[in-house]
Amino acid sequence: MGLKNMGRRVAMVGTTAALMVGVLAGEAGATSTNIDSWSTSTAPVRCAKALCLYYSPNAEGAIWQNGEAGAGDLGYWSFANDNAPGSNSGAGAGQGVRNNAASAENGATNCSMGIYVYPNSTGDSNVLDPGRGGNLTSNLRNNEASVAPLGVQYIYQCG
Amino acid sequence: MTRPSRLSATRGAFGAVVALALATLTGCGADAATRAAAAPAPVSTPQVTGDLTGLHLPIESYMLTPLETVQRQWLTQAGIRSCLARFGFAYPDPGPRPTADSPALAAESLLARRYGVIDPGLVRRWGYHAPQQDAPPKGAAGGMVLLADLSAPEQVVLTGYDPATRGPAGTYKGTAVPAQGCRGEADRALGEQTDGTTAGGRQRAVNSVDGLVEQLKAASFTASMADPRVVAVFRSWSSCMARAGYRETNPMLAPELFPPTPTPTKAEISAAETDVACKARTNLAGVWFAVESAYQNAAIAQHAGELAEVKASLTGEVTDLHARLARTPA
Numbered sequence: 001m002g003l004k005n006m007g008r009r010v011a012m013v014g015t016t017a018a019l020m021v022g023v024l025a026g027e028a029g030a031t032s033t034n035i036d037s038w039s040t041s042t043a044p045v046r047c048a049k050a051l052c053l054y055y056s057p058n059a060e061g062a063i064w065q066n067g068e069a070g071a072g073d074l075g076y077w078s079f080a081n082d083n084a085p086g087s088n089s090g091a092g093a094g095q096g097v098r099n100n101a102a103s104a105e106n107g108a109t110n111c112s113m114g115i116y117v118y119p120n121s122t123g124d125s126n127v128l129d130p131g132r133g134g135n136l137t138s139n140l141r142n143n144e145a146s147v148a149p150l151g152v153q154y155i156y157q158c159g
Numbered sequence: 160m161t162r163p164s165r166l167s168a169t170r171g172a173f174g175a176v177v178a179l180a181l182a183t184l185t186g187c188g189a190d191a192a193t194r195a196a197a198a199p200a201p202v203s204t205p206q207v208t209g210d211l212t213g214l215h216l217p218i219e220s221y222m223l224t225p226l227e228t229v230q231r232q233w234l235t236q237a238g239i240r241s242c243l244a245r246f247g248f249a250y251p252d253p254g255p256r257p258t259a260d261s262p263a264l265a266a267e268s269l270l271a272r273r274y275g276v277i278d279p280g281l282v283r284r285w286g287y288h289a290p291q292q293d294a295p296p297k298g299a300a301g302g303m304v305l306l307a308d309l310s311a312p313e314q315v316v317l318t319g320y321d322p323a324t325r326g327p328a329g330t331y332k333g334t335a336v337p338a339q340g341c342r343g344e345a346d347r348a349l350g351e352q353t354d355g356t357t358a359g360g361r362q363r364a365v366n367s368v369d370g371l372v373e374q375l376k377a378a379s380f381t382a383s384m385a386d387p388r389v390v391a392v393f394r395s396w397s398s399c400m401a402r403a404g405y406r407e408t409n410p411m412l413a414p415e416l417f418p419p420t421p422t423p424t425k426a427e428i429s430a431a432e433t434d435v436a437c438k439a440r441t442n443l444a445g446v447w448f449a450v451e452s453a454y455q456n457a458a459i460a461q462h463a464g465e466l467a468e469v470k471a472s473l474t475g476e477v478t479d480l481h482a483r484l485a486r487t488p489a
Contacts, residue, residue, distance in 0.1 A: 033222050033223075033372050033373050033376070034373075035370075035373065039318065039320070039339065039342075040306070041306065041314070041318035041319075041320040041340075042320060043322065043325045045322065048305070048306070048307035049305060049307065050303060050305055071419075072287075072288065072289070072414070072419050073414070073415070073419050076418075076419055107305055107306050107307060108303050108304060108305055108306070109239070109250075109304045109305070109306050109309070109317065109342075110236055110251065110253070110303065110304045111303045111304075112232070114266075117380070117411075118275070118411040118412065118414075119287075119411075119412070119414040119415060120272075120287050120288060120289055120414045121272055121289040122272045122273070122274075122275045122276070122411060122414075123272075123273065123275075123380065123411055124273065124376065124377055124380035124381075126373075129232075131306065131318065131342055137370075137373055137374065137377050138374075138377070139377040139378070139380065139381050140377070148289055149303060150266040150267070158266075158302065158303050
């Protein structure tokens with residue numbers, strides 16, 4: 001099952017740049033280990049706090065945000081409707097966040113964000129650079145348990 | 160609160176097809192079922208008793224090292240800061256150039272918490288909690304900066320997005336704002352292509368549309384967890400934990416034995432210490448590392464062509480990174 005998924009994605013790689021409108025093919029390199037796909041500073045700007053998860057892809061649906069702290073177990077949190085225009089922001093409102101998120105945004109300017117399969121920042125992860133949003137990879141989508149800022153900006157205390 | 164249920168279904172499917180014997184890698188013409196049935200060739204199993212430093216998963220050959228990642232982020236922050244200064248805005252100093260001793264590197268390690276807690280020194284202090292960085296030295300720059308905490312004009316210049324017009328910011332006090340703001344300028348200085356908008360108006364700054372490395376990394380984690388060798392060592396770990404009075408079949412869910420607290424309780428620390436000891440006794444991390452490495456090696460061989468391009472691009476990026484570091488004041 002997992003290998004079959006990879007086969008499909010491989011077929012997409014060569015053609016992705018041609019098919020995806022407005023998305024330029026960056027260098028296919030090391031930065032492909034993050035899920036950065038869009039800038040968070042476009043309307044509607046929903047992620048004013050550092051770490052945000054969304055019920056739906058592309059920063060749509062209900063939102064979870066918890067300031068700078070992240071969460072060791074998203075099972076203790078629920079999505080909320082922030083009434084963001086054009087975002088279907090009611091979808092998923094009131095539902096638990098754990099194993100229920102499809103996309104994420106990082107509203108910090110200087111700290112990266114990690115989203116993990118298992119609680120307390122363990123297991124495989126997706127990483128978002130500051131000011132970036134992206135859709136969770138297939139193994140993280142609706143299968144995420146914890147979120148944390150990464151203390152990676154050298155002198156900044158992110159975590 | 161629900162536990163991930165998808166995993167048990169995956170485990171069943173993989174358990175049925177993965178063989179323990181040495182596998183032959185199939186050619187491109189093989190169908191999906193045959194590919195899935197070819198168990199990856201085993202790699203030697205390291206003995207891991209609390210430290211995964213010095214071990215590297217095969218996929219890491221196609222990623223920036225933790226130091227390179229932190230250096231890249233430092234360059235971005237330095238670029239943002241100097242650009243904002245041109246417009247008269249202050250921004251925290253990212254400090255001196257990162258080195259191999261930088262504490263920030265630990266957070267970028269792929270293996271550090273991939274298989275749960277394994278370090279006895281860390282769990283003695285943090286239990287199951289993710290370790291926090293030590294407080295920065297006095298006089299050092301502060302903590303996380305939220306975009307929302309900057310003044311409105313500074314946000315506009317940093318992002319290049321003007322909420323008043325819902326479009327690109329043109330000028331600020333007579334000076335042209337770079338496309339995508341100071342962040343865009345800093346990204347372009349690192350060789351990223353940042354332009355492009357979608358029909359919906361979302362400004363996109365795309366590092367890479369490949370994502371192949373991310374996909375392989377994700378798939379090997381899922382596949383290895385379902386592999387009979389890892390399932391078996393989980394069982395051994397669970398028996399070890401049970402002898403100490405802890406009931407848990409999945410080591411990755413062990414933190415759930417305790418509700419979230421701001422700081423770890425004595426009970427949590429005690430459990431995490433037992434967890435680490437059981438992992439050392441069963442060599443859970445070593446076995447899992449070897450199995451995941453085998454899956455990654457198989458996938459890397461399967462995608463050799465695309466990964467050669469990734470490698471070439473990575474090499475170029477690292478060369479460029481070192482050149483920019485040399486040009487940037489420390």
